[in-house]
Amino acid sequence: MQATAKEFIIALDEGTTNAKAVVLDSRGKVIVKFSQPLAIQTPRDGWVEQSGEALVTASLTVIASAVAHVGAENVAALAISNQRETAIGWYRDSGEPINAAITWQCTRSAAFCDHAASRSSGTAH
Numbered sequence: 001m002q003a004t005a006k007e008f009i010i011a012l013d014e015g016t017t018n019a020k021a022v023v024l025d026s027r028g029k030v031i032v033k034f035s036q037p038l039a040i041q042t043p044r045d046g047w048v049e050q051s052g053e054a055l056v057t058a059s060l061t062v063i064a065s066a067v068a069h070v071g072a073e074n075v076a077a078l079a080i081s082n083q084r085e086t087a088i089g090w091y092r093d094s095g096e097p098i099n100a101a102i103t104w105q106c107t108r109s110a111a112f113c114d115h116a117a118s119r120s121s122g123t124a125h
Contacts, residue, residue: 006076010066014059014082016040016050016103021062023070034065040103048105052088052097 008031013020018038023031036058041049067075085104088097102108 006074008070008074009077009079010063010075011079012059012063012081014055014080016083016086016105019055019058019062021066023066026076032066032069034062034069036061040105041100044108046107046110048103048107049100050086050103052090052099052101055088055101 007026009024011022011024013022016038017040019036021034023033025031038050038054038058041051043049063078083104086101088101089099090097
């Protein structure tokens with residue numbers, strides 16, 4: 001694809017059901033979209049998890065597809081949006097996930113949160 005240098009922005013949306021990469025030109029026009037599905041696991045009632053490896057692999061796959069489409073030399077920036085409240089820990093040395101991602105849909109900590117809220121004065125400390 002012919003383009004002037006640094007003309008494109010790649011937006012990564014790492015969501016619950018899929019990872020998406022959208023390439024936008026300098027006017028905000030969508031040039032192309034790529035998507036990879038993501039699975040969720042429910043190992044117990046109320047628990048919702050995702051594989052850390054799957055999150056990384058899907059994200060890297062759609063980013064690589066987007067970069068291949070426009071050329072790395074033409075990418076000005078990468079914008080990232082993620083699941084926000086989803087939490088996962090990573091080993092610093094290996095880059096491997098410590099455990100599955102605990103998603104924003106998971107309710108395993110609801111009782112703890114209710115207890116903490118009931119003891120709160122309503123003032124942040």
